[in-house]
Amino acid sequence: MPIFDPSPRSKVRRLAERASYDSSVIYPIIDAALVCHVAFVADGQPFSIPTLHARMGDSLLLHGSAGSRLIRHLQAGNEVCVSFALVDGLVLAKSVFHHSVNYRSAVVFGRGRKIEGQEEVLQVLQAFTEKILPGRWDEVRPPNPQELRITGVAALEILSASAKDRSGPPGDDPEDAELPVWNGVIPLRPGAGALKSDSPLPVSPSVAAFLKRLQE
Amino acid sequence: MPIFDPSPRSKVRRLAERASYDSSVIYPIIDAALVCHVAFVADGQPFSIPTLHARMGDSLLLHGSAGSRLIRHLQAGNEVCVSFALVDGLVLAKSVFHHSVNYRSAVVFGRGRKIEGQEEVLQVLQAFTEKILPGRWDEVRPPNPQELRITGVAALEILSASAKDRSGPPGDDPEDAELPVWNGVIPLRPGAGALKSDSPLPVSPSVAAFLKRLQE
Numbered sequence: 001m002p003i004f005d006p007s008p009r010s011k012v013r014r015l016a017e018r019a020s021y022d023s024s025v026i027y028p029i030i031d032a033a034l035v036c037h038v039a040f041v042a043d044g045q046p047f048s049i050p051t052l053h054a055r056m057g058d059s060l061l062l063h064g065s066a067g068s069r070l071i072r073h074l075q076a077g078n079e080v081c082v083s084f085a086l087v088d089g090l091v092l093a094k095s096v097f098h099h100s101v102n103y104r105s106a107v108v109f110g111r112g113r114k115i116e117g118q119e120e121v122l123q124v125l126q127a128f129t130e131k132i133l134p135g136r137w138d139e140v141r142p143p144n145p146q147e148l149r150i151t152g153v154a155a156l157e158i159l160s161a162s163a164k165d166r167s168g169p170p171g172d173d174p175e176d177a178e179l180p181v182w183n184g185v186i187p188l189r190p191g192a193g194a195l196k197s198d199s200p201l202p203v204s205p206s207v208a209a210f211l212k213r214l215q216e
Numbered sequence: 217m218p219i220f221d222p223s224p225r226s227k228v229r230r231l232a233e234r235a236s237y238d239s240s241v242i243y244p245i246i247d248a249a250l251v252c253h254v255a256f257v258a259d260g261q262p263f264s265i266p267t268l269h270a271r272m273g274d275s276l277l278l279h280g281s282a283g284s285r286l287i288r289h290l291q292a293g294n295e296v297c298v299s300f301a302l303v304d305g306l307v308l309a310k311s312v313f314h315h316s317v318n319y320r321s322a323v324v325f326g327r328g329r330k331i332e333g334q335e336e337v338l339q340v341l342q343a344f345t346e347k348i349l350p351g352r353w354d355e356v357r358p359p360n361p362q363e364l365r366i367t368g369v370a371a372l373e374i375l376s377a378s379a380k381d382r383s384g385p386p387g388d389d390p391e392d393a394e395l396p397v398w399n400g401v402i403p404l405r406p407g408a409g410a411l412k413s414d415s416p417l418p419v420s421p422s423v424a425a426f427l428k429r430l431q432e
Contacts, residue, residue: 014283045297046297050319068229085253141312199400210402
């Protein structure tokens with residue numbers, strides 16, 4: 001797995017001790033994030049679009065309607081910057097200033113390219129499905145030619161990337177120690193509500209496994 | 217509350233029936249999101265930075281180290297685009313193609329400006345604290361002059377904005393109805409793990425109220 005060079009673009013400037021350029025740190029953050037936010041430039045203006053993603057090796061995968069502006073921008077080979085953020089907890093201090101969040105975030109830079117060819121496109125769509133629900137791909141009907149025709153897929157070769165995180169308790173000032181207010185961390189994690197379904201069938205193994213992981 | 221004009225920049229092109237330009241739809245999404253992703257252009261390149269935010273009226277508030285590149289970029293009056301995404305559920309269909317997520321997302325465009333003056337800065341910092349933990353501001357030590365000096369605050373006047381969402385069950389094709397696989401929605405919502413604290417004190421009212429809301 002690559003360790004990226006902290007380029008002028010990707011170099012973390014603030015709280016640099018919280019930064020990493022190691023893909024073994026960065027990729028798990030990308031994989032754990034359900035959505036990413038893609039920044040691109042069009043007519044000199046910044047745009048940010050939230051979307052789903054998957055990853056295969058050093059490529060970030062994005063998909064959408066074949067006609068979507070973002071997908072066409074990527075397929076045309078333009079540079080984008082994609083960010084990911086996971087909030088792991090609220091950090092509650094004895095002072096306003098030291099309030100914070102525990103988080104893991106990643107920022108990647110790269111250039112898009114079009115994914116073409118039925119086999120490659122299917123591989124990418126499978127990566128999307130399997131990222132969230134391993135096993136689901138084999139349980140359901142695969143894409144038909146018409147569905148493939150209207151789906152646009154792009155890959156981003158990750159050229160440079162960085163991660164940043166915070167964990168642990170609040171960093172209260174020693175002189176605040178005696179203030180009579182609770183300090184600590186509220187850990188946050190995704191939870192599932194009651195399933196909504198009209199299906200008379202039991203949930204499939206991929207769904208059961210997903211629900212089990214959420215409760216771990 | 218304003219209804220924004222769907223400008224060429226903010227106009228939602230894909231699945232336009234899922235789009236809204238009404239601030240009464242957009243602002244609750246902004247307020248519910250813990251983090252946003254700010255896209256900006258520097259040297260012609262796109263950058264995307266995840267960060268915390270708050271909102272006061274038609275202004276989006278951002279803060280950070282007084283020397284941070286993002287904050288200085290905003291304070292200098294540059295245009296940015298900020299996106300927000302809440303994933304409400306996984307939509308599991310009988311075909312790969314109709315798998316989706318239920319979500320609420322927003323994209324706003326605007327120009328930054330520097331927030332100056334101790335009173336204004338304090339008001340903004342209070343908005344950040346109160347957004348997540350109403351009441352916390354009055355429980356803890358307020359910022360001192362040194363803390364205020366190293367905190368940079370910027371506001372973004374929201375000039376145009378849009379929201380998009382999906383809700384409801386999977387949109388399976390009628391011809392897939394008999395496929396023997398469970399379909400439905402797994403609702404996702406943030407949950408809290410066990411509190412981490414060395415404090416001998418009980419949690420403060422703001423924290424107790426936050427934990428109660430998470431369980432509703």
